[in-house]
Amino acid sequence: MAVNPPDQVAQRSALDEPTRSPGGRWLTSWTLGHFAFFMVMFAAAQVVLPRQAEAISPDHKEAVVSVVTLVAALCTIVANIVVGAYSDRTLARRGRRQIWVLVGAVITIAGLLIQGHQQTVVGMVAIWALVQVGLSSISAALTAALPDEVPVTERARVSSLWGIASAAGPLIGIALVSTVATGIVSAYLVLAVFTVLFAFPFALWTRGVPLTPAERPTTSFRTMVAGTIAPLKHADFAWAWTGRFFIQLSNALAQVYLWFFLRDRVGVDPDLWTLYLALLYTGGAVAAAIPAGRISDRTGRRKMLVVVSSVLQGIAAIFYMAWPTTWAAIVGSLLLGIGFGCYAAVDQALITQVLPSAQDRGKDLGVINIANNLPYVFAGVMGGAVLTFFGRDDWGYPVLYALSLITALLAALTVQPIKSVR
Structure with missing residues (x-):
């Protein structure tokens, strides 16, 4: 239950494939870091931001959520690539990733404390974008730490911890902001406190294999821009990226407007x-x-x-689409969770096996993280457009969940051409 011993760390390069488990403390801290990310991201996106949008602009709340989601996701895309690239080049003695988790946590906490006091749409958009930069730093560094420290033969098992965090983190956050911290200011304050509790352990109590100056890649803006496109030239990486994009888009379409769906169509609290x-x-x-x-x-x-998980998400969307009732929402949510849990464990491991270069793990996983976050841009914009055009009381929500079904099936198809992974 300890981190890698010093002699083990010294025996291999930061660019080598790991061959031994990083230990219980590392795994626990790594999982808690993901808890922080998912708790803040989804509790705010599904409950607090809609609540705040309704308080600021009750007649245009869906449009406000769409704008907030769009701007934040664009900032997230840039932050993931930049943090991933610079963490690949960090020479810290504790390892390449820990300092970026710490920086991200501090930015996230400051943004959350400020966000609760915003009274305008502009302020809400700007500060939430800042929070997303902090969250992206946490996520990018933790994601890159997986292939740094975990052997290939253990990555799906460890990724299952990521899957648990991605499901339980939102639950904890939503429970807190729905039953305990029901005000806007208090909700953001609670999320900030739990960011401290969950993100700091990885940043302060773990070590990675440090990068040496001789191993450090060259750094320039031109290199970074070129490096964003370069991994997509590798067919397996490109197909994995596409599959990740569609499965996340399916999940986002199912969840981003869930709060409004429950209120407007199902008619419940x-x-x-x-x-x-x-x-x-x-x-x-x-x-x-x-x-x-x-x-x-x-x-x-x-x-x-991955195919099984994609199909399950598609079936979940059918329940939301066809029956706007509590029982259908119950079945749909259960299937959506089973599908995403299976996907989270396996696809994360698959992604680490199609990375083109050990030298650029963080940057390349930052490119993969675009496929995690860009779907929320599309889901926010698509959802807002669909509900505006078709109406909340007519065909809006059925069309929205039909899109969730289609994108889930596309995810199942796009994983098939990958050749280097069975």
Whole structure:
């Protein structure tokens, strides 16, 4: 239950493939860091930001959420690439990634404390964009730490912890802001406190293999821009990126407007029912993630389980699309959680096996993280446009969830051409 011993760290380069598990403390801290990211991201996006948008502009709340989501996601895309690239080049003695988790946590905490006091749309958009920069730094550094420190034969199992964090983090956050911190200011304050508790352990209590000056890649703006496109020239990486984009778009379309769907179409308390559905989603994801990770590591097969998870997400969308009732929302959320839990464990491991270069792991995973975050731009804009054009009381939500179904099936198709992973 300790970090790598000094003699082990010294025996290999930061660019070598790891061969030994990083230990219990590292795994726990790494998982908690992801808890911080997902808790803040989804609790705010699904509950607090819609609540704040309604308080600031009740007649245009969906449009405000769309703008907030669009600007924040664009900032996230840039931050993921920049942090990934510079963490690849960091010469800190504790390792390349830890300092960036710390910086990201500090920015996130400051932004959350300021966000609760915003009374204008401009202020809400600007400060949430800052929070996203901080969250992106945490996420980019933690994601890059996986191939740095975890052997290939254990990555799906470890990625299942990421899957659990991606499901349980939002649940914890949504529970807190729906039942305890029900005000806007208090909600952001609670999220800031938990960012300290969950993100700081990895930044302060773990070590990675430090990069030496001789191993450090060259750094220039031109190199960074070129490096953003370069990995997409590798077919397997490009297909993996595309599959990640579509599965995340499907998930985002299913969840970004869930709060409004529950209120406008199902006719229930959106705060309370978002919490209920998050609980079911989490239960499904936790139940699926660890078994899927173990099966994938044991068999070496990744693609089949990604297809299964994509199809399950598509089936979940059918329940939301066809039956705007509480029972359909319950079944849909459970299936969505099972599908995403299976996907989270296996696809994350698959991605680390198609990275073109060990030297640029952080930057290349930053490019992959575009496929995690860009879908929320599309989901916010597409959802707002669909609900505006078709109406909230007519075809708007069925069309929205039909798009979630289509993108889930596209995700299942795009993983098939990957050749270097079974």
